[in-house]
Amino acid sequence: MAAVTTVATTPIAGQKPGTSGLRKKVAVFAGPHYLENFVQSVFDSIGDTAGQTLVVGGDGRYHNRAAIQTILRMAAAAGFAKAMVGRGGILSTPAASCVIRKYRTFGGLILSASHNPGGPDEDFGIKYNIPAGGPAPEAVTEAIYARTQTLREYRLVEAAAVDLDRLGEQRVGAMVVEVFDPVADYAALMETLIDFDAIRALFADGFRLRYDAMNAVTGPYAVEILERRLGAAPGSVVNAVPLEDFGGMHPDPNLVHAHDLVAALTGPDAPDFGAASDGDGDRNMILGRDFYVTPSDSLAVLAANAHLCPGYAGGLAGLARSMPTSAAADRVAARLGIPCYETPTGWKFFGTLLDAGRATLCGEESFGTGSDHVREKDGLWAVLMWLNILARRRVGVAEIVTAHWRDFGRNVYSRHDYEGIDSAAAEGLMAHLRGLDLTGRELDGRKVALFDDFAYTDPVDGSTSHHQGIRVLFEDGARIVYRLSGTGTQGATLRVYIERYEPDPARHGLDPQVALADLIATARRLAEIEARTGRTEPTVIT
Structure with missing residues (x-):
């Protein structure tokens, strides 16, 4: 049995989780006791962790690997029986939600600052996702914050570092650490929701795609699904290797930061479809040739055409959107005769609606769209939904959106x-x-x-x-x-x-x-x- 070390500490001000967890500069997280205090506060606030399984992974940004090693030692000291870690420390946020739900774990710690820049002088973040797979609700984050204000010690086991690049089981003290393929479970889930055969036929007919992974976490997912499984031309996925500093890119898929993609989708010889995802893979941007789709319109179009996708052929229970998101989805919901819920910004507010079966598709204006397949927004899923619709309707992105406007305003x-x-x-x-x-x-x-x-x-x-x-x-x-x-x-x-x-x-x-x-x-x-x-x-x- 590995020895458990108890380290004396004092509360650190400002460890209050925001909309998507705790985000600070790398230098702050790397400072004395900072990460440890927060992780211990999480473990002290989420119930009995003894014998449970924890999912751990992140977007590969700077400090990701070091933080995972610390978290594993602390999880072992907290009594977790098992930790599941994406190979290389990589796990997109929607894939983390998928794994948490599939294996019925006690939740997970996701290491990401989402669309914020990465690197030694840039941003880092951490959040706890509950066993349902979604971000911790406010009651949980408030409890975590309260604990950070009273914490006097944290605990970790003395153990060698885990080889994060080797698939299979290792041990940290008495805790089993399973390093697993971060793409496999997520890709399998997509095959149950999306008409892969229709998309393969679309690519076989010469349809051209450019997907910008922005040197962030979705690169391995997009290469596996879009190029290997669906048959997009090799090289359709660009900036596909996750880098600690995102290659100097700002991993926020909008018209400013994804300017190279916007330029590539301009002109008569441009690809038919363009898309990008952010640092941790939960956001998306959709482009047609010379045409930009706003996130609000994207949600509305996906909802209006969801019946074309196998996972949603039976209809939608309801829609949900964040308050700042446009009312375009409301008009679709009214046509379909289903409710449309207006929530605060933050994906955690969709969780109860999804769990209760009241909503099927959800969206935020900040480039986030998702459904009840996980409890996070999901950038690559949105791209696949669009490809499914394009494959079935066989018209361009601009034609689909402008026809939608003619129909709904x-x-x-x-x-x-x-x-x-x-x-x-x-x-x-x-x-x-x-x-x-x-x-x-x-x-x-x-x-x-x-x-x-x-x-x-x-x-x-x-x-x-x-x-x-x-x-x-x-x-x-x-x-x-x-x-x-x-x-x-x-x-x-x-x-x-x-x-x-x-x-x-x-x-x-x-x-x-x-x-x-x-x-x-x-x-x-x-x-x-x-x-x-x-x-x-x-x-x-x-």
């Missing part, structure tokens, strides 16, 4: 991100907005029907969440939403969402920045963005 939509602004200034801006009384007033020719700070009561478990974003809803159906993102590690990110409904097909082709220009001006003026942040333009517009 277009929710013209844009998100403006102001990244890395002073935190105090950001909080001051939100406090300024909360102090306004706008309901019933007229703003630049539009009458405000409702002005509030979004609050949510979960229809399944009755839990409540407050202060989830300032909403300005106009009588004509337009809206402006303001919220601070919880995914950054430096300063604050202000996100401003602008939307209006356009039923006239003759106006569907307008650039959203043109179609929304008056609302954008109202949004900036109302929040006093330039005066309070010093920013005259957003950092990123999507």
Whole structure:
């Protein structure tokens, strides 16, 4: 029996999990006791860990391997009987959820800062996913945070490092460590949901794809599924090798950071379809030739066409979207006669709806889409759903989306991100907005029907969440939403969402920045963005 070492420590301030776990700079996580304090607080807060199985893996970013070795020694000391680790420490976030659910483990620790940059001077993160496979709900994260404030010691066993690149079983103390193929279980699940034969036929007919894995975790998954199993031409997956610093790329699949992909999908000789995923594989961006699909539209199109995919041929129980996501999905739900739930931002809020069978597809405007097959958003799954639809309908991406707009109308939509602004200034801006009384007033020719700070009561478990974003809803159906993102590690990110409904097909082709220009001006003026942040333009517009 390996010896258990008890290390004295003191609470470390600021270890409060955000929307998707705890994220800080690598130097913070590598500092004395920082990772250990948080992991011990997790183990102390999730119940009896003796004899249980823990899944561990991450997106391969810098510090991933070192952190896994520490976690394994601490898991053994906490009494876990087994730890399942993706080979090389690699495990995409949706694949982690798949493995947790398939093997009925006690949850897992996922090491990622998602779409944030990686490297020695960049970001790292960790989150606990519960046995259902999804992110820990607020009750659990609050308990973890409370424990970080009282922790006085942590425990680990004395053991040699695990060879993370060797498949099979090893031991850390009395705990079995199984290093497994991180792709196999996930790929097998995809084959039950997606019409692989139809996609193979599409590629056989000369359909061309470019998938940018952004030197992040989905590279091995995409090569195996898209090229080896489905027959996309070799080299269709680019930037396919996970690198600790993502090769200097910013692994956020949007029009700014995936600019090379956008350029590759431009022009008459471009591939038929383009896609990208982020650092940990839970986000996606979808492109056609000379055509960008917003995440809000992507959710709506997938929902309207889900019956073409084997895993959803029986129909959808319901849809769910985060509050800032456009109402395009609501229109599809209404047509299908199913509910559409509006939740706060954060995938954990979809968990109870999925578990209760109330929702089948879910989506967030921040490039996240998923379904009840796992309890995380799933970038590669969304790509495969799109390929399935393209294979069955045999028209291009632009044709599918524009036909959808003609049928349902277009929710013209844009998100403006102001990244890395002073935190105090950001909080001051939100406090300024909360102090306004706008309901019933007229703003630049539009009458405000409702002005509030979004609050949510979960229809399944009755839990409540407050202060989830300032909403300005106009009588004509337009809206402006303001919220601070919880995914950054430096300063604050202000996100401003602008939307209006356009039923006239003759106006569907307008650039959203043109179609929304008056609302954008109202949004900036109302929040006093330039005066309070010093920013005259957003950092990123999507």
